[in-house]
Amino acid sequence: MAENGAKATVTLKIDGVEVTVPSGTRVIEAAEHVGVVVPRYCYHPGIPTRPAQCRMCLVEVEGRPKLEPSCTLQAADDMVVNTASDTARTARQSVIEFLLVNHPLDCPICDAAGQCMLQDYAYVTNQLESRVDEPKRIMGRDRISDDILYFADRCVICTRCVRFMRDVAEDDSLIVAQRGDKAYIDTFPGRELDNPFQGNIVDVCPVGALVHEDFVFKARSWDMDAAASVCPGCPTGCNVTIDTKENQIVRVKPRHNAAVNSWWMCDYGRKHLVMTNRGVRAELPLIRDGGGDGDGDGGELRPVDWATALDWVAEKIDALGSPGGSAVVSPDASNENLFYLRTLLDRLGVADADFRVPQGETAELPTVPTLKLRADRAANAAGAGFFGGRRADGPPNGSAGGALVVLDDELEGAGEDFGASADFFLYLGTRLPGAARNADAVLPIATFAEMDGTFTNFEGRVQRFHQALRPPGLARPGWMVLSRVLARLGDGEAVDDVRGAFERMAAQAPAFAGLTWDGIGLKGAPAAEAAGVAGSAEAGA
Amino acid sequence: MSRRIHPAVVPAQPFQLTARETFDGPIFETEEGKHRLEAALSRYPTKQAALLPMLGFVQSVKGWIEPADMVEVAEALDLTPAYVHSIATFYTMYNKHPVGRHFVQVCTNISCHLNRAEEVLHRFLAETGTREGEVSADGEFTVIEAECLGACGFATVVQVNDRYLEDVTPDRVPEIVANLRGAGDGGAPNGSGKGGDA
Numbered sequence: 001m002a003e004n005g006a007k008a009t010v011t012l013k014i015d016g017v018e019v020t021v022p023s024g025t026r027v028i029e030a031a032e033h034v035g036v037v038v039p040r041y042c043y044h045p046g047i048p049t050r051p052a053q054c055r056m057c058l059v060e061v062e063g064r065p066k067l068e069p070s071c072t073l074q075a076a077d078d079m080v081v082n083t084a085s086d087t088a089r090t091a092r093q094s095v096i097e098f099l100l101v102n103h104p105l106d107c108p109i110c111d112a113a114g115q116c117m118l119q120d121y122a123y124v125t126n127q128l129e130s131r132v133d134e135p136k137r138i139m140g141r142d143r144i145s146d147d148i149l150y151f152a153d154r155c156v157i158c159t160r161c162v163r164f165m166r167d168v169a170e171d172d173s174l175i176v177a178q179r180g181d182k183a184y185i186d187t188f189p190g191r192e193l194d195n196p197f198q199g200n201i202v203d204v205c206p207v208g209a210l211v212h213e214d215f216v217f218k219a220r221s222w223d224m225d226a227a228a229s230v231c232p233g234c235p236t237g238c239n240v241t242i243d244t245k246e247n248q249i250v251r252v253k254p255r256h257n258a259a260v261n262s263w264w265m266c267d268y269g270r271k272h273l274v275m276t277n278r279g280v281r282a283e284l285p286l287i288r289d290g291g292g293d294g295d296g297d298g299g300e301l302r303p304v305d306w307a308t309a310l311d312w313v314a315e316k317i318d319a320l321g322s323p324g325g326s327a328v329v330s331p332d333a334s335n336e337n338l339f340y341l342r343t344l345l346d347r348l349g350v351a352d353a354d355f356r357v358p359q360g361e362t363a364e365l366p367t368v369p370t371l372k373l374r375a376d377r378a379a380n381a382a383g384a385g386f387f388g389g390r391r392a393d394g395p396p397n398g399s400a401g402g403a404l405v406v407l408d409d410e411l412e413g414a415g416e417d418f419g420a421s422a423d424f425f426l427y428l429g430t431r432l433p434g435a436a437r438n439a440d441a442v443l444p445i446a447t448f449a450e451m452d453g454t455f456t457n458f459e460g461r462v463q464r465f466h467q468a469l470r471p472p473g474l475a476r477p478g479w480m481v482l483s484r485v486l487a488r489l490g491d492g493e494a495v496d497d498v499r500g501a502f503e504r505m506a507a508q509a510p511a512f513a514g515l516t517w518d519g520i521g522l523k524g525a526p527a528a529e530a531a532g533v534a535g536s537a538e539a540g541a
Numbered sequence: 542m543s544r545r546i547h548p549a550v551v552p553a554q555p556f557q558l559t560a561r562e563t564f565d566g567p568i569f570e571t572e573e574g575k576h577r578l579e580a581a582l583s584r585y586p587t588k589q590a591a592l593l594p595m596l597g598f599v600q601s602v603k604g605w606i607e608p609a610d611m612v613e614v615a616e617a618l619d620l621t622p623a624y625v626h627s628i629a630t631f632y633t634m635y636n637k638h639p640v641g642r643h644f645v646q647v648c649t650n651i652s653c654h655l656n657r658a659e660e661v662l663h664r665f666l667a668e669t670g671t672r673e674g675e676v677s678a679d680g681e682f683t684v685i686e687a688e689c690l691g692a693c694g695f696a697t698v699v700q701v702n703d704r705y706l707e708d709v710t711p712d713r714v715p716e717i718v719a720n721l722r723g724a725g726d727g728g729a730p731n732g733s734g735k736g737g738d739a
Contacts, residue, residue, distance in 0.1 A: 189626065
């Protein structure tokens with residue numbers, strides 16, 4: 001079995017298809033190369049321990065008298081594996097039958113329904129009727145942590161959650177209590193899990209036993225839409241999938257990326273993302289054009305349509321020329337938004353764009369060195385650095401003259417007179433904070449979840465995110481808005497597609513030279529090395 | 542939940558398993574405790590390996606193992622309380638509920654059953670005035686049904702704490718109970734027999 005001495009690869013046959021894999025590869029993984037997903041419960045590619053205890057992945061190997069668990073069986077030369085032989089299927093059906101002895105048929109109220117590996121395999125193995133007359137064991141529900149519930153009756157004791165905590169998070173506080181059909185997952189009596197990465201146990205649960213309390217009974221899997229995205233909680237940029245229902249984020253799950261977050265993400269990121277549902281949004285373009293008193297200035301901010309707003313803003317900027325001034329940008333803005341803003345700022349003669357990065361606690365996942373909750377609580381400080389951003393502390397300074405442009409910073413700590421002395425104060429934001437009261441124009445923009453775009457993570461990795469939600473009201477992506485302002489000033493074209501925005505950025509910004517939207521793909525790609533990672537306090541850390 | 546049901550003989554009730562009394566006085570700060578811990582640690586390559594003997598020791602002193610004891614064992618052996626909890630609950634012969642000073646286990650497997658073990662059991666319950674797994678009002682007795690005690694040649698076998706009583710008939714039960722009540726025949730409290738040997 002272990003004849004992987006000097007050979008780099010082995011060639012075996014799985015379900016009649018020959019496949020060559022690196023030696024040491026387990027059969028369950030080799031099978032995926034030929035498009036065969038062997039049913040599994042206890043095996044998870046991100047969890048190093050493989051107890052082979054669920055007995056779901058048993059396969060038949062020619063010449064061996066008994067079925068072998070494919071999660072621990074090393075692929076070997078000339079091995080002939082049959083994952084769907086009668087023997088293998090019968091064994092699998094028996095496992096399912098045993099699991100269903102006690103598993104409740106509460107699929108109609110179970111949050112995992114539709115995404116449940118027990119449900120799937122029950123159908124696959126056609127195990128639809130029970131031969132058991134005895135009543136089912138009833139255990140009830142427990143609280144594993146402040147936001148994770150455990151439905152003991154649904155549990156198949158695959159121990160993925162226990163092994164994630166023990167072997168990945170190196171936290172020995174989640175265990176299997178009792179044994180046999182009385183076994184259940186538990187913490188020490190009276191204590192709850194308290195680990196910054198514990199939310200991952202919900203993701204690894206193959207059934208509906210572990211559920212986040214803020215998701216429970218909230219959405220059926222078939223009612224949700226999913227979008228590939230990037231967590232904006234910190235500069236790590238964990239790859240995530242955002243699940244939405246009725247234009248609300250209901251759930252966030254990590255998306256595998258070996259170079260960034262492996263299979264995991266932190267709890268802060270999860271909660272941060274779901275929180276983006278909250279708050280009152282800026283929904284209409286507002287301009288202060290004097291309300292028709294003839295001079296085209298002063299008066300109250302009034303809502304207008306986009307064409308009017310853009311025309312008026314472009315006209316104002318054109319008239320300003322290059323007065324210099326100041327800018328405040330959000331380190332959560334996308335690369336494309338920052339790029340277009342920089343183009344506009346250059347035209348106005350504004351050199352620096354201050355950005356302020358909130359700080360928070362850090363947390364590390366011991367066995368995954370690339371995954372870390374970093375102190376910076378912003379998605380794209382590196383990107384802000386690429387485009388002339390300057391890391392600043394304290395309240396934003398809006399007392400200078402000339403032009404003042406704010407991109408999605410909520411101006412916390414800004415005074416009553418913020419921007420009052422600017423010749424022209426343009427506010428582009430997802431929300432409308434009080435400090436924008438002196439703005440001459442407010443252009444409502446989309447959050448990262450409401451548009452396509454890219455972030456640059458702490459190590460300069462450019463990662464795509466995709467639209468998960470409809471923006472409210474007339475809010476539109478920042479790059480879409482800014483490209484239109486610039487187009488009215490004779491600079492480039494109005495873009496409707498993020499590809500157009502990204503292409504122009506890649507052509508003009510050295511940091512993004514050579515990158516293409518399609519080339520980045522869903523796993524991201526490093527920004528051009530020469531550009532450095534100016535905006536990140538943790539570059540190289 | 543009530544503690545009348547012994548976890549060894551009925552389906553466990555996982556979320557009502559914990560009794561809330563706290564243990565007053567650290568067990569490993571007594572002379573005996575220190576000695577037992579030291580002896581166990583000297584015998585195994587890792588601290589973790591001493592877990593079962595230490596749980597056994599706690600049970601031999603107190604008759605049962607409560608969460609506070611698990612915490613103490615965990616601290617003594619550099620383990621997490623949760624891990625100790627998982628081990629203590631895996632093995633059904635660690636009592637997770639209080640038991641009386643005399644812990645009476647009546648074998649009802651086949652040889653004993655053929656020799657009127659059921660009657661012996663019911664007689665014990667009647668004489669002690671308890672239901673199965675319950676602690677009697679005076680704190681003296683807990684009676685449970687046990688699987689084979691490995692002394693089939695002397696059925697019915699009854700284990701009282703660490704002592705075997707052989708060839709027990711229903712008629713002998715009142716006398717046994719009276720003796721236990723009077724003289725503490727089973728060893729008090731719970732003796733210091735094999736259960737505690739490290």
